[in-house]
Amino acid sequence: MQGFTYARAAVVSEALAAGREPGTAFLAGGTELLNWMRLEIAAPARILDITHLSGLDAIETLPDGGLRIGALARLNDVALAPAVVARVPVLSQAILSAASAQIRNLATIGGNLLQKTRCPYFRAEEMLPCNKKRPGSGCAARDGLNDRHAIFGWSDICVATHPSDPAVALAALDAAVITACGAGGRRIPINEFYLPPDAGQDRNSVLEQGELITAIEIPGSAPCSIYIKIRERESYEYATVSVALALDLDVWRRIARARVALGSVAARPWRLTAAEQALAGLEPGAAAITAAVESGFAEARPLAHNAYKIALGRNLVLRAIRLVAEMTP
Amino acid sequence: MLTGRMKFREQLDLTLKVNGREHSISLDARVTLLDALREYLGLTGTKKGCNFGECGACTVHLDGRRVNACLVLAAAAAGREITTIEGLADEKGMQHPVQQAFVDQDAFQCGFCSPGQIMSAVACIAEGHTRSDAEIREWMSGNICRCAAYPQIVAAVRQAAGD
Known part of the structure; x- marks a missing residue:
């Protein structure tokens, strides 16, 4: 690990001013940053500890029934908050399926979104071709072992997936990432937050140097929602494929609106937009549901070893629809 | 102690409160809580397994909550209550x-x-x-x-x- 200097920020304005200087990294939970430094994925010259900033860990309800979650709220606190469990169970379930109890006590909801891929070529301690770690060195996974990699939206530059579970739930919930920076800040829809995989090194999201996530906002509530995660171990493992589903049912219990996001299939949570449109108006038990779900996979482009993710993803969405249809809001 | 003046430092003088006792130490900013416990304070009950947050061997309590000590900078733990396996037994030495x-x-x-x-x-x-x-x-x-x-x-x- 390369040397760095450390300081604690007491107020947000101080953090934003110091964060603008290149080479400065914000430290929140630290569960990713420390490992990045160990693997030389990142080598910041200055670490700015923001965990003492006050007022950035609150979980508040919004007038429209939605939620505002402070960026520094710890994952376990978000998942177990009664308002989150009741209003957006999909988010609570996604968080509790992520990492371990210990890591969720450190990791924050804001930092979670900024995880980098778990592609083994990217995380390898040896020098392997990886455009995300060393631009121009190639992508070892493109023609290597890619059973855990993307089926949507990849390029020859990078075929990796994003590992976050909470981000998949937030994508299905149309959440927004609220930021602050010297010039003010912005509200970034989560589905515009991640950059395509051929963007430059270290640019997985649209965040600029010194731009700080201050909150996540979720519009409205989604009591009929679920997160299902398929993995090779029962617990404490990244997803093979996961699904976040939120259904709005009308008075005849037909699907008024479906929001479906898949995890571990692309460099960002992947909304199945075509399937969502095809599902609208259908009864959850209708035979046409299968074709509607399959339409979401028309643009899938499997790699050499991961065509199974199409069948797995389709079956997962179908199972999620069955389970959510049994819920009463 | 570390807050307020926003001085970025490579070498830090800080106080760790471990099992109810305060320890003042001087260390490089890179030192993790795990290494501070083991190498600076001699509290080797907390184990160093993977050093990547994957195995849980370094689990300690920070302000009463379980965390992986290998994923926490010692600097970030300064001023917080730290409990290790050595702190579980009661005053008479009766195990937990x-x-x-x-x-x-x-x-x-x-x-x-x-x-x-x-x-x-x-x-x-x-x-x-x-x-x-x-x-x-x-x-x-x-x-x-x-x-x-x-x-x-x-x-x-x-x-x-x-x-």
Whole structure:
């Protein structure tokens, strides 16, 4: 690990001013940053500890029934908050399926979104071709072992997936990432937050140097929602494929609106937009549901070893629809 | 102490409060809480397994919550309450009920993961995540036991939760 200097920020304005200087990294939970430094994925010259900033860990309800979650709220606190469990169970379930109890006590909801891929070529301690770690060195996974990699939206530059579970739930919930920076800040829809995989090194999201996530906002509530995660171990493992589903049912219990996001299939949570449109108006038990779900996979482009993710993803969405249809809001 | 003036420093003078005792140390900003406990304070009960947050052997309590000490900078832990396996026994040296349960249930073979397992179990019970064996397994999944004493570990957590 390369040397760095450390300081604690007491107020947000101080953090934003110091964060603008290149080479400065914000430290929140630290569960990713420390490992990045160990693997030389990142080598910041200055670490700015923001965990003492006050007022950035609150979980508040919004007038429209939605939620505002402070960026520094710890994952376990978000998942177990009664308002989150009741209003957006999909988010609570996604968080509790992520990492371990210990890591969720450190990791924050804001930092979670900024995880980098778990592609083994990217995380390898040896020098392997990886455009995300060393631009121009190639992508070892493109023609290597890619059973855990993307089926949507990849390029020859990078075929990796994003590992976050909470981000998949937030994508299905149309959440927004609220930021602050010297010039003010912005509200970034989560589905515009991640950059395509051929963007430059270290640019997985649209965040600029010194731009700080201050909150996540979720519009409205989604009591009929679920997160299902398929993995090779029962617990404490990244997803093979996961699904976040939120259904709005009308008075005849037909699907008024479906929001479906898949995890571990692309460099960002992947909304199945075509399937969502095809599902609208259908009864959850209708035979046409299968074709509607399959339409979401028309643009899938499997790699050499991961065509199974199409069948797995389709079956997962179908199972999620069955389970959510049994819920009463 | 470290707050307010926003001075970025490479060498830090800080105070760690471990098991109720304050320790003033000077260290490089890179030193983790795990290495500070083991190498600077001589508290080697907390084990260094993977050093990547994957195995749970370094589990300690930070302000009463279980965390991986290898994922926390010592600087970030300054001013917080830290509890390690050495801090579990009472003043008379009587071991903690969770430690006794691990002995009673034979919940280890080599013992390397045990301090982390026990620290995690104490927190798991305090959190109330012991309503079934499945819930215990889920909330203890951040602690790996390569001897695979998992059935005995679950039994020990169940026993201690019932005490």
